Amino acid sequence: DADVTQTPRNRITKTGKRIMLECSQTKGHDRMYWYRQDPGLGLRLIYYSFDVKDINKGEISDGYSVSRQAQAKFSLSLESAIPNQTALYFCATSDFKDTQYFGPGTRLTVL
Amino acid sequence: GQQVMQIPQYQHVQEGEDFTTYCNSSTTLSNIQWYKQRPGGHPVFLIQLVKSGEVKKQKRLTFQFGEAKKNSSLHITATQTTDVGTYFCAGPNTGFQKLVFGTGTRLLVSP
Numbered sequence: 001d002a003d004v005t006q007t008p009r010n011r012i013t014k015t016g017k018r019i020m021l022e023c024s025q026t027k028g029h030d031r032m033y034w035y036r037q038d039p040g041l042g043l044r045l046i047y048y049s050f051d052v053k054d055i056n057k058g059e060i061s062d063g064y065s066v067s068r069q070a071q072a073k074f075s076l077s078l079e080s081a082i083p084n085q086t087a088l089y090f091c092a093t094s095d096f097k098d099t100q101y102f103g104p105g106t107r108l109t110v111l
Numbered sequence: 112g113q114q115v116m117q118i119p120q121y122q123h124v125q126e127g128e129d130f131t132t133y134c135n136s137s138t139t140l141s142n143i144q145w146y147k148q149r150p151g152g153h154p155v156f157l158i159q160l161v162k163s164g165e166v167k168k169q170k171r172l173t174f175q176f177g178e179a180k181k182n183s184s185l186h187i188t189a190t191q192t193t194d195v196g197t198y199f200c201a202g203p204n205t206g207f208q209k210l211v212f213g214t215g216t217r218l219l220v221s222p
Contacts (some may be wrong), residue, residue, distance in 0.1 A: 033209070040120065042199060043154070043212040050208075058209065059112070090153060098203060098210060099144065102153040 003027045004103035006091050012109045019078040021106050023091030032074040033100070034058075034066060037088040046089075049074055081110040113138050113204050117213040125221050130190050132216035134183040134200035141203055143176055143183040144210065149196045190220045 004025045013019055023032065034046040045058030047066040055066060063085060067075045078085055091103040114137045124130055134143065142161045146154040158167055160176035160183065167174045173186045187194055200213040 035212075040214065042117075042214040043201075045209055045211075048209055056208070094210075097159065098142075099156050099159065100146070100154070100201070100210060101156070105153050 004091060004093055004101055006089075006103040006106050008106060009104065010107045012111065013081055014111050015082055017081050017110075019081050019108065021076045021089055021091075021108070023074045023076070023103055025072050025074075025091075025093045025101075025103075027093050027095075027101060028071075029093035029095055029101070030071060031094040032068070033092040033094070034064075034074065034076045035090045035092060036060060037090060037105075043090065046076065078108075078110075081108075083110045086110045113202075113211050115200060115202055115211050115213040117198075117200060117216050119216055120214065121217045121219075123219040123221065124190050126192060127189050130187040130194070130218055132185050132198050132200075132218075134185075134213050136181045136202055136211075138205060139180050141180075143180075144201045145174060145183075145185055146199045146201065146212075147196050148199065148215075152196075154199060187218075190218070192220050192222055194218060195220050 007022045030051050033048045035043045044060050046064050049055050049068045052068050065077045086109050089106045092100040094100050116135050118133050144159045145157040148154045163180050164178045165176040171188045175184045197215045197217045199215045201210040
């Protein structure tokens, strides 16, 4: 949805670099999520946040950190990128029915 | 932890043939959601099923929720090239805090 935007859309970086992926939404949802997608593995949850003061680890949080700067903004950081973090990253928001609204994704390559 | 599996992982059909993907959860689900991801795109919500044994239709797509609320299926009648993509099921985890996505079924339709 255009209501959920992600920057950058593509990024190539080198091992050891710090990377930040940003997500913004205009849907007014409190809940925001970061997922990672790898071929054959589906969507795996990295972190999720139910409001600005509530941050929770997902199933694959190691090597990642997040910041919820405002209701509308949720950033994902890779403190020291490694090649196996090469993947497609999606930000999502959800309403009270837990329906997920995804951003367009960021394709990250770590060399 | 809770797991949601889908079969098949991949299917290639000729246009006009039917297609079915199956979703199985290791735990009972309060509801099941289905998403479609077009090639190069992001997952988009299709439908949510809540009741045991529920069946819903969207044009050529038929969604079913099992009686035990641990499995679901998506059937597409007379596939079209526009049906190409990956179909994911997802269900809330035991604590109702997040969705657990299935591994996805990738559908390829040849004209």
